[in-house]
Amino acid sequence: MKRTILVCDWCPEPNKPSAVAQLALTNGHGTKGALAADLCVKCTKRAQKLFRRRPATHPHPAGEASKGKTSSTHKGVRRGQEKKDKILSVATTLMKKTEIAEKAGLNDAITNWHIKQLVADGQLKKIGRGNASRYVRA
Numbered sequence: 001m002k003r004t005i006l007v008c009d010w011c012p013e014p015n016k017p018s019a020v021a022q023l024a025l026t027n028g029h030g031t032k033g034a035l036a037a038d039l040c041v042k043c044t045k046r047a048q049k050l051f052r053r054r055p056a057t058h059p060h061p062a063g064e065a066s067k068g069k070t071s072s073t074h075k076g077v078r079r080g081q082e083k084k085d086k087i088l089s090v091a092t093t094l095m096k097k098t099e100i101a102e103k104a105g106l107n108d109a110i111t112n113w114h115i116k117q118l119v120a121d122g123q124l125k126k127i128g129r130g131n132a133s134r135y136v137r138a
Ligand SMILES: [Zn+2]
Pocket: 008, 009, 010, 011, 017, 039, 040, 041, 042, 043, 044
């Protein structure tokens, strides 16, 4: 008698255990063309383990471990304030963005970002448009 059995796709030859399940990776719109594998009991468990959520390897910055310390977000806000103060202390006369950046010792991108916020806050005044824009402390 000839018998055909479905064997596990993941187990190494020989003595492949027979497959008990076909797992397929789909987006919920049918299994045609989906990534699929016939797996034995052991390999089915292995595959399911890949989708299980694992605990984080390091504590979240806002978690228990960082109590009493300044969070990285908070430090960023404080450093941003230092840069804004620097920009405001430099912008005593009408200046271009690049001149402010140079005097404050900051790079252009960071200076542009803070100038935009300072103008929105009303702490800096913008005069002129485009290439002719100049900024001064309000
Ligand atoms: Zn297997």
